[in-house]
Amino acid sequence: MIDLLRLCAFNAAYAQAIDNDELERWPSFFAERCLYRITNVENEREGLPAGIVYADSRAMLEDRIAALREANIYERQRYRHLLGIPVVASADAGGAVATTPFLVARIMATGETMVFASGEYRDRFVLAGDQLLLAERVAVCDSTVTDTLLALPL
Amino acid sequence: MSEQVIQWHGAGLTRVPYAVYTDAAMARVEQERVFRGATWNYLCLDVDLPEGGSYRTTAVGETPVIVVKDDDGEIYAFENRCAHRGALLALEKSGTVKDFQCVYHAWSYNRQGDLVGVAFEKGVKGQGGMPASFCKEEHGPRKLRVAVFCGLVFGSFSEDVPPIEEYLGEEICARIERVLHKPVQVIGRFTQALPNNWKLYVENVRDSYHASLLHLFFTTFELNRLSQKGGVIVDESGGHHVSFSMIDPAAADASYKEQGLRSDHDRYRLKDPTVLAGFTEYDDGITLQILSVFPGFVLQQIQNCLAVRQVLPTGQDRTELNWTYLGYADDTPEQRGMRLKQLNLVGPAGFISMEDGAVGGFVQRGIAGAQELEAIVEMGGDGTESSEGRATETSVRGFWKAYRAHMGIDGGTA
Numbered sequence: 001m002i003d004l005l006r007l008c009a010f011n012a013a014y015a016q017a018i019d020n021d022e023l024e025r026w027p028s029f030f031a032e033r034c035l036y037r038i039t040n041v042e043n044e045r046e047g048l049p050a051g052i053v054y055a056d057s058r059a060m061l062e063d064r065i066a067a068l069r070e071a072n073i074y075e076r077q078r079y080r081h082l083l084g085i086p087v088v089a090s091a092d093a094g095g096a097v098a099t100t101p102f103l104v105a106r107i108m109a110t111g112e113t114m115v116f117a118s119g120e121y122r123d124r125f126v127l128a129g130d131q132l133l134l135a136e137r138v139a140v141c142d143s144t145v146t147d148t149l150l151a152l153p154l
Numbered sequence: 155m156s157e158q159v160i161q162w163h164g165a166g167l168t169r170v171p172y173a174v175y176t177d178a179a180m181a182r183v184e185q186e187r188v189f190r191g192a193t194w195n196y197l198c199l200d201v202d203l204p205e206g207g208s209y210r211t212t213a214v215g216e217t218p219v220i221v222v223k224d225d226d227g228e229i230y231a232f233e234n235r236c237a238h239r240g241a242l243l244a245l246e247k248s249g250t251v252k253d254f255q256c257v258y259h260a261w262s263y264n265r266q267g268d269l270v271g272v273a274f275e276k277g278v279k280g281q282g283g284m285p286a287s288f289c290k291e292e293h294g295p296r297k298l299r300v301a302v303f304c305g306l307v308f309g310s311f312s313e314d315v316p317p318i319e320e321y322l323g324e325e326i327c328a329r330i331e332r333v334l335h336k337p338v339q340v341i342g343r344f345t346q347a348l349p350n351n352w353k354l355y356v357e358n359v360r361d362s363y364h365a366s367l368l369h370l371f372f373t374t375f376e377l378n379r380l381s382q383k384g385g386v387i388v389d390e391s392g393g394h395h396v397s398f399s400m401i402d403p404a405a406a407d408a409s410y411k412e413q414g415l416r417s418d419h420d421r422y423r424l425k426d427p428t429v430l431a432g433f434t435e436y437d438d439g440i441t442l443q444i445l446s447v448f449p450g451f452v453l454q455q456i457q458n459c460l461a462v463r464q465v466l467p468t469g470q471d472r473t474e475l476n477w478t479y480l481g482y483a484d485d486t487p488e489q490r491g492m493r494l495k496q497l498n499l500v501g502p503a504g505f506i507s508m509e510d511g512a513v514g515g516f517v518q519r520g521i522a523g524a525q526e527l528e529a530i531v532e533m534g535g536d537g538t539e540s541s542e543g544r545a546t547e548t549s550v551r552g553f554w555k556a557y558r559a560h561m562g563i564d565g566g567t568a
Contacts, residue, residue, distance in 0.1 A: 038503065042247070043342050050342025050479045052503045054494050059426035064498075066425075071370035073509045145345045145474075146502035149511040 002096040002125060002132065007086045010125070010132050011100055015081035018152060023068065026153060027061035031126055031133040034058060038154055040141045041119075051138075052150060064153070074151040076109040079116070081154075086123075095135070096125040102139070104154055106147075117154055118142045162563060163528065167551040168536045170529040172521040175351040181470050188449050188560050189215025189467075192315040194301060194308040194322075196451035196464050197221045197231055199478065201305065201338060207250045207265065213466050214309060219298065220244050220254070221307060224265040229302060231309040232267030233295035243295070269294040303327070304334035306451075306462070322447065323389040329396045329445050332436065333455050337483040341493065346475040346502045350514030352450065352467040353557075355475060358510050359446050359463075360553050362386050362397040362544035363533050368513065371505040384442075386541045388549045393448025393556030395549035401441045429495050432457040446549075448556045456506070458489070459496035471518050475511075477501050 010029070017025040030036065037051035055061050068074075084101035091098075099120050106116035117139075124136040139154040160173045160180060174180055189195060195214040198221050202210050206225035211234055213219055218234035220243060234242050236256035243254045243263060253270070255262040262271035269290045277283025298309035301318035308318055319327055348355055358364065384399030424430070435458060445453040450465035464476040477500070481493050500507040521527075531554070534546025538555050541548050558564075 039342070040344070043344075048340060048342045049490075050344075050494055050497050052344050052497075052501045054498055056495070057426050057428075060429060060495075060498075063424050063426055063429070067371070067505055072505065073368060074512055144343070145347050147347050148349055148502075148515060149346070149508040150503040151508060 001093055002091045002127065004086060004088060006132060007088065007091075007096060007098055007100075007125070011083045011086065011121075015083055019079050019081055021078060023065045023152070026065060027058045029134055030058045030061060030137070031128065031135045032058045034061075034134060035136045035138070036061060036134075036153075037137075038139045038141065038150070040144045042144050044140050052146065053153065061153075068151055072151065074149055077151065078107050079152055079154075080105045080107065080113075094127055096123075098123050098125070102154065114147070116147065117150075119154075161526075162558075166536050167538065167554045167558075168530065168532040170531055170554060171525075172527055172529065173525040175354060175518060175521060176470060176525060178470060181467070183561060184467075185215045185217070187562065188557065190217065190311040191560050192310070192312040193449055193560065194310050194315060194318055194447070195449065196447070196462070197298075197300075197307045197309045199305055199338065199340065199462070200229065200302055200307055201340065202248065203229060203307075205250070207252060208248075209244060209251055209265075210248045211244050211246065212464070214298070214311065216467060217311075218242060219309065220267075221300075221309070222251070222265045229300050229307055230266045231298040231300050231307075232263075233297075235295045236261055236263075237269050237293040237295060238272075263294065267295055267297050304330050305338060306330070306334065306453075308451075322394060323391075325387055326389050326394045326396065326445065326447065329387070329398075329443065330453060332438075332440075333443065333445075333453060333460065338460070338480045339483045339485070340478055341481050341490070342477075342479040342497070344477045344479075344501050346477065346511055347468075348473040348475055348511055348514055349471065350473060350518035351471055352465050352473040353553075354514035354517050355465050355473055355510070356446065356450060356452075357550050357553060358514060359444060359452050359465075360395050360397075360549040361547060362549065363547055364513075365397075365544075368509050369506045371499065384440075384542075384544060386544055386546060386549050388538050388540050388552040391448065391556045391559070392538045392549075392552030392554070394446060395552060396443060396445045397544060397549065398440050398443040399544070400439045429498055430457070432492060432496065433489065435489075448553070454500065456499055457496050458493050459499055460493070461497075461500060473514070 014029050036055045038053040039051045082103040086098040086100040089097040099122050101120045104117040105113050107113045119141040122138040126133055126135045160171050163169050197212050198210045203223040206223055209220055209222035211220055219231055220234045221231045223229050234244055236243055238259055238261045241256055241258040243256055253262055253264050260273035264270050275284050298311055301308045303318045382399045387396040441457055443455045452463035454461045460480040462478045466474040468474050479497055481490050499505050531547045531550050534548050538548055538552040
């Protein structure tokens, strides 16, 4: 059975993987066939489907991490995720639908910390055997503006 | 320019004083002569204004502007500024209105930007009110000329700017028509706040030299290498450009390996290559076309990834980059899905574009304290002619040719 505590623990581990720069672990929170998308409230309100990140497989998430490690140029930075308590719309033995608010601070190479993003995850979880996985995570940012660039995942 | 302090060395276009990215006096003149001068500035898409009363707020340079369709089907644009005390008339990004009313003192304007109502114009109970001599027709926000080309809505504050087709020139028109040959649909909008002067971004767009050096994605996946078939078109004014190339595996050569460039490396391969799968939709073989219109408009086709970009200064060292992602109205679900995936290449988190968001800031910070020095823009010579090769800065020089013409900067000093 999926319960609130289990979703909280999942989200805490998810955030920790990103914030501790264990990005290679990040795709493992997703099912093999999944949807991960970052958008904003205005696009969602208008039903516009594009994302600033759009992945429909775990392999695409792995490719993104490989690109960040090997290909892309950006200044060293890290995040601190503060996640709220999930609002669970439905949960049963097979899966759950929930939304969770997030606040992400970005710490730059210069030492500066700024609020980089706030919003909510709109999630669909599935159980694969005993493992809880994200079948879908849409990060809907409150702001329509991204400062400079978004390198690390939200 | 009376405030001139910036030294432009020589008559050529191969040196750019760093002060042009930091000087406040220059920025003020720029607003007047470039953005409010004889230029056409991108405002929005005509599909953004589907019916009478549809409007969008935008800006020309730093000047806030309303674009609105009236019931006559025509598009009008005027400053987003009440004639009374200067407050914004429209506060939302978009919407539908019967008319515009200033929230401050309820002065109202029709969709063509005419002042039509002054609250308590005759006073209250015979007291107060505007003088009898006050004539509403003589007051109003400044209006822009509007031109629509291939669904792109441009506006100009200038009476002297030539018609849009003439401003763009034949080659640029043809290259816009190539992409916008049928109705488009907006599929997403995102804004990127860039920590640099707007000119650094528009130079970057015109800089075909950097593309395959900075962006490993382009190089490794053969999206765009300088050795590919393609070219750079610079229009006569210098201000507009097209850079294009064709993916052609046969064109792969050893030039990158020989240079030992960081951007060419063999270990990196995609686990899910569907992000680059794409489909052929233009019969000319061109898989990448980046087009710019002076001063701040970009039309992009990278594979099947279509977008317009609007570059707006928001201060000497801040720029707003507005991305509007597009599909065609008649896309099949598969085609639309492909575009959504390829959009991973561009925008604030784009495998390619995230770096363009960063490099302008690297320059802006790098030139601090070096205002008396200058950048070198000499790759490919000193001219602004079109070029088959892309290891050139010809279209960057073209930008400066147009910029200097608008700013009234002659060969010597500003």
